[in-house]
Amino acid sequence: MKLKEAKFTTDFINEIKAMYAVDLKETSSLEQFIALGHLIKRYDADNWTRTSKSYRKNDDKQVYYFSIEFLPGRLLQSNLLNLDILDTVSSGLKNLGLDFEKICEAEPDPGLGNGGLGRLAACYMDSMASLGMAGNGNGIRYRYGLFKQVFMNGYQVELPDDWLRNGNVWEVRRENRACLVRFGGHVWLQEQEDGALRPVYDHTDDVLAVPYDIGMAGYHNDVTNTLRLWSAELPPSADQTYYSQQQRDNIDDITKVLYPDDSNAEGRSLRLRQEYFFSSAGMQSIVRHYFLDHTSLKYFAQKVAVHINDTHPTLVIPELMRILLDEYDCSWDTAWQITAATMSYTNHTIMQEALEKWPIDMFKGLLPRIYQIVEEIDRRYRVEKTPIFGDNVVDRTAPLGDGQVRMAYLAVIGSHSVNGVAPLHTELLKKDVLADLYRIYPEKFNNKTNGIADRRWLELANRPLTKLIDHKIGTDWHSNPKQLQTLSAFENDTEFLHQLAEVKAINKQKLADYVQEKMNITLNTSAIFDVQIKRLHAYKRQLLHALEIIREYLDIKDHPKKDVTPRVHIFGAKAAPSYHYAKSVIKVINALADLVNNDPTIGDKLKVVFIPNYGVSLGELIIPAADISEQISTASKEASGTSNMKLMTNGALSLATMDGANIDIVKAAGAENEYTFGLTADDVYGYYHRGDYRARTFYDDNPELQRIVGSLIDNMIPGITTEGHEIYDSLLQYNDEYFVLADYAAYVAKQEKISHDFNDVEAWQKRSLANIAASGTFSADYAVARYAEDIWQVPYNRILK
Numbered sequence: 001m002k003l004k005e006a007k008f009t010t011d012f013i014n015e016i017k018a019m020y021a022v023d024l025k026e027t028s029s030l031e032q033f034i035a036l037g038h039l040i041k042r043y044d045a046d047n048w049t050r051t052s053k054s055y056r057k058n059d060d061k062q063v064y065y066f067s068i069e070f071l072p073g074r075l076l077q078s079n080l081l082n083l084d085i086l087d088t089v090s091s092g093l094k095n096l097g098l099d100f101e102k103i104c105e106a107e108p109d110p111g112l113g114n115g116g117l118g119r120l121a122a123c124y125m126d127s128m129a130s131l132g133m134a135g136n137g138n139g140i141r142y143r144y145g146l147f148k149q150v151f152m153n154g155y156q157v158e159l160p161d162d163w164l165r166n167g168n169v170w171e172v173r174r175e176n177r178a179c180l181v182r183f184g185g186h187v188w189l190q191e192q193e194d195g196a197l198r199p200v201y202d203h204t205d206d207v208l209a210v211p212y213d214i215g216m217a218g219y220h221n222d223v224t225n226t227l228r229l230w231s232a233e234l235p236p237s238a239d240q241t242y243y244s245q246q247q248r249d250n251i252d253d254i255t256k257v258l259y260p261d262d263s264n265a266e267g268r269s270l271r272l273r274q275e276y277f278f279s280s281a282g283m284q285s286i287v288r289h290y291f292l293d294h295t296s297l298k299y300f301a302q303k304v305a306v307h308i309n310d311t312h313p314t315l316v317i318p319e320l321m322r323i324l325l326d327e328y329d330c331s332w333d334t335a336w337q338i339t340a341a342t343m344s345y346t347n348h349t350i351m352q353e354a355l356e357k358w359p360i361d362m363f364k365g366l367l368p369r370i371y372q373i374v375e376e377i378d379r380r381y382r383v384e385k386t387p388i389f390g391d392n393v394v395d396r397t398a399p400l401g402d403g404q405v406r407m408a409y410l411a412v413i414g415s416h417s418v419n420g421v422a423p424l425h426t427e428l429l430k431k432d433v434l435a436d437l438y439r440i441y442p443e444k445f446n447n448k449t450n451g452i453a454d455r456r457w458l459e460l461a462n463r464p465l466t467k468l469i470d471h472k473i474g475t476d477w478h479s480n481p482k483q484l485q486t487l488s489a490f491e492n493d494t495e496f497l498h499q500l501a502e503v504k505a506i507n508k509q510k511l512a513d514y515v516q517e518k519m520n521i522t523l524n525t526s527a528i529f530d531v532q533i534k535r536l537h538a539y540k541r542q543l544l545h546a547l548e549i550i551r552e553y554l555d556i557k558d559h560p561k562k563d564v565t566p567r568v569h570i571f572g573a574k575a576a577p578s579y580h581y582a583k584s585v586i587k588v589i590n591a592l593a594d595l596v597n598n599d600p601t602i603g604d605k606l607k608v609v610f611i612p613n614y615g616v617s618l619g620e621l622i623i624p625a626a627d628i629s630e631q632i633s634t635a636s637k638e639a640s641g642t643s644n645m646k647l648m649t650n651g652a653l654s655l656a657t658m659d660g661a662n663i664d665i666v667k668a669a670g671a672e673n674e675y676t677f678g679l680t681a682d683d684v685y686g687y688y689h690r691g692d693y694r695a696r697t698f699y700d701d702n703p704e705l706q707r708i709v710g711s712l713i714d715n716m717i718p719g720i721t722t723e724g725h726e727i728y729d730s731l732l733q734y735n736d737e738y739f740v741l742a743d744y745a746a747y748v749a750k751q752e753k754i755s756h757d758f759n760d761v762e763a764w765q766k767r768s769l770a771n772i773a774a775s776g777t778f779s780a781d782y783a784v785a786r787y788a789e790d791i792w793q794v795p796y797n798r799i800l801k
């Protein structure tokens with residue numbers, strides 16, 4: 001949009017006056033942010049209205065991306081960037097004597113997701129709008145996001161994330177679009193006069209789903225799409241006192257708090273209620289919207305694509321069946337054909353224990369009508385497939401089995417497309433996790449490698465690098481990220497390589513300032529910034545990184561005169577509150593940090609910082625400052641990873657196993673520009689197959705490893721008596737489930753090589769440049785375009801070069 005600075009400052013001052021009835025100088029940064037947010041939302045209102053009108057007028061096919069998590073990060077700067085008014089607004093505010101950065105930081109960062117899955121959904125919303133695609137998000141407006149993490153005595157403590165305390169400037173409450181969602185009660189089928197069977201409900205608990213819409217502005221294209229988040233409320237009733245406090249609480253609880261991903265899907269009834277709540281509300285509103293302009297269901301699947309982001313929204317399948325059967329009198333066959341043609345499903349995890357399953361008794365009690373439909377899906381599946389594939393395979397893959405509703409199987413059976421999120425992951429789905437279903441429906445399976453929103457993770461997060469790149473190759477890459485490849489022409493331009501190093505130094509200083517202020521730890525910015533940022537999980541192996549820190553510490557202690565390349569090890573990670581082992585790893589790393597950081601003989605050579613409360617905003621600060629990107633999951637376990645892509649595009653070199661999208665990153669940037677090590681997925685599966693992994697052998701054969709692992713239990717690290725033993729036992733007594741000891745030596749060898757290579761600034765920056773230049777292919781724009789072409793069959797406007 002076009003905006004003159006003078007108009008903006010007048011508008012802003014008026015907004016402040018109207019909202020707070022005080023002079024600008026008397027307002028806080030938070031108030032300034034809120035006023036600014038309202039103003040920007042108003043600036044964007046025309047685009048938003050026009051976009052939805054134009055989709056309707058052209059009868060465009062709509063995509064609905066269903067995700068139980070959206071992790072959008074702060075929206076002020078990205079809205080300003082996408083609306084093309086970032087410079088005007090920041091300069092206007094500066095000229096009013098205000099601190100733009102402080103205003104941006106006053107915005108709460110909505111933590112409505114756990115990690116990669118939720119952040120991916122948010123990146124895809126940005127890309128759909130930026131491609132001019134009719135893409136809608138559908139999720140939950142949690143009253144409290146993922147807990148706020150603080151450390152007390154090195155232990156993680158969880159505090160509530162009250163992100164809505166001051167309201168959400170970006171949302172619009174649309175009570176007139178609310179839907180009723182039914183839970184519990186009894187249901188039976190009653191014959192109607194025309195002979196049709198109709199469900200009759202008795203004693204159900206009804207919940208009102210109220211949508212809150214957030215505009216998703218596209219990049220410089222005047223398109224604004226909608227992210228719709230549902231909130232649970234009391235249904236309107238003539239007499240609201242009819243509800244007991246217990247009933248009110250039960251309704252409030254549905255959208256009160258995001259569940260933390262704790263690697264084991266636990267099968268909690270509230271979580272199932274959350275899943276049906278937003279699946280049903282979303283599906284009802286889609287059908288209602290479709291019938292605004294259509295009179296028959298005939299074109300439904302040509303006009304609507306519903307995407308199931310992991311199994312959490314799988315109930316859209318039986319819910320659409322319910323609507324079509326019960327409310328539109330469809331035959332089963334027609335309804336099923338429409339449903340499967342509409343739905344597509346992405347799997348995000350290889351871990352068996354994370355696959356969602358619900359006990360049938362719980363499911364039936366909570367969703368009796370939906371259960372009847374799932375039963376019928378199951379029955380027909382068995383009838384159709386048993387003659388071809390036999391009892392065993394069909395039993396193993398049917399939606400109902402072992403007394404459970406198996407969500408992933410239901411998702412595959414009810415969708416026309418099933419995809420993994422990196423080539424290796426997709427192969428493993430076919431070979432292992434969903435192998436039987438792959439035999440039955442090979443045509444459904446495909447790969448869509450994840451992508452990231454470069455505009456947030458490079459253009460906004462790393463302004464100095466963006467400026468440097470723009471100066472060198474222009475700005476075409478902002479809308480065509482693959483153009484970053486043209487940077488590789490400068491790989492021998494030593495002046496440019498030094499400029500890259502300067503940019504990195506600026507970003508490292510910014511992070512160091514933060515660490516100084518918040519943690520009172522002084523970082524040496526000429527040290528290697530070695531970064532591992534992701535949820536804390538055993539398979540991600542933060543423990544392996546911790547063992548390396550112990551090794552470096554002992555090495556300095558043993559050889560005080562040795563010339564070492566200084567290091568700063570930087571962690572960011574939340575552990576699920578009930579994930580005991582993960583919390584022990586946090587405690588150990590914090591204890592190690594205390595030991596190392598306060599040892600005067602170590603000085604500047606080694607520092608360890610575990611930055612509390614990792615999330616999108618901290619990611620934006622840490623990622624541009626990274627020299628090394630630790631992507632060290634046990635091969636085969638990390639479906640894709642996306643922090644690997646964010647770090648790559650900011651010039652970090654990967655220290656990586658051949659897992660998830662690391663494989664593709666290495667391929668794109670060239671193996672000579674990364675540090676890869678360790679067992680491959682085939683090696684890991686080989687061990688499983690033969691059952692002959694013996695962690696103890698690796699331990700027995702390596703005296704250095706014995707000393708390092710031993711230091712977990714010999715009081716070298718103060719304050720970790722129980723945690724140290726627990727981890728020690730996980731490695732030696734319980735045979736090291738994630739092959740930490742098997743990969744230790746190879747990992748250390750690469751770390752030593754890094755320490756050596758880092759000293760050659762030009763060679764290092766050349767490899768950093770190779771990473772930046774190759775990173776464009778991991779833009780979410782391309783990923784979303786592939787979804788649109790191969791799965792959703794929706795058009796988009798922007799031409800990607």
Ligand code: 26V
Binds near residue numbers: 266
């Ligand atoms: C599971 C559970 C189970 C217990 C209740 C809460 C909860 C919340 C989320 C999850 C699923 C986590 C799956 C996930 O985040 N997968 C990640 O997806 C990323 C995007 O595709 C991918 O890059 C990561 O490799 C993958 O771990």
